[in-house]
Amino acid sequence: MRVDELLKVAICNLKDRARAAPQVPPPSVFTEHGAIMAATLLNSPRATELSVYVVRAFVELRGMLASNRELAGKVHALERKVSVHERNIAELVDSMANLLTTPQTPPKRPIGFVHPQEKTDKPACKTISKASKKT
Template identity: 35%
Template sequence: METEQHIIDRSLISADRIEEAIYMIRGRRVILDYDLARLYGVSTTRLNEQVKRNRKRFPNDFMFRLTDGEFVRLMSQIAISNLRRGGRRKLPFAFTEHGVVMLASVLNSSVAVDASIHVVRAFVQLRTMVATHSELLRKLKEIDEKIGEHDTVMWLLFEAIKQLMESPSIDRDEERPRIGFIART
């Protein structure tokens, strides 16, 4: 039978909640240790202990510790505990998509496995959204270029019309040589 804690944690596992916990740091999409601990139904302390025990499973492209500057910027964006009020003493770990999967195998609980599946799906969904966004930007650029070409053609057309309008009109009253046959009588 599941405990109430696991039921609460599973209710936290929604794509929207996971996407809100994904941040762009150092050009990578990551989730902080605190958010993963909540999703996996463990304490942040236990999660970090397991990471330390299995450090070889977490190379730098799977996980890294935030710098002071990154942490300060992140604190201004989200609600992270204040160090002066008994909050975190160490800088948080940031886990990439691969680190999230590895962490689930290290924690080895059904909640962690379920949560990691949802987290990976959220990462994939974000990647798809970015690809779609890139495709839209490319198409907009193409349209902009075509409009630019059309503007050039329209400008040339208007210039030709102006030249035709400004050209000297032929005065019909002035004497000019006759064209055609002259009938002899």
């Protein structure tokens, strides 16, 4: 292989590796362990004394964060329950409103024989016209 071919292969390899490697941003905060390590680098009594306070503050913050997460989880669960109940109540109110506003059906005709005198919309007996008698 020539030098220019080797360079092309090497550049392609580097590009493939760069694509495959995850892009992780550098950390922007210290943990309590990082604070202790920084204090040991300084190697002074004041630095070690302050590192103890820093570790205590980190432990307290972690406890507060954990309790807030629990509280946030409980609030979220309550919100879900309330939204479900709210939907159910809205459905009940809608169905009750439908029941209250449903028009009543007109009275049905009675089944069976109806006496001619009880009929008000039609004459009691049929009259035969003269035209029908001739046939």
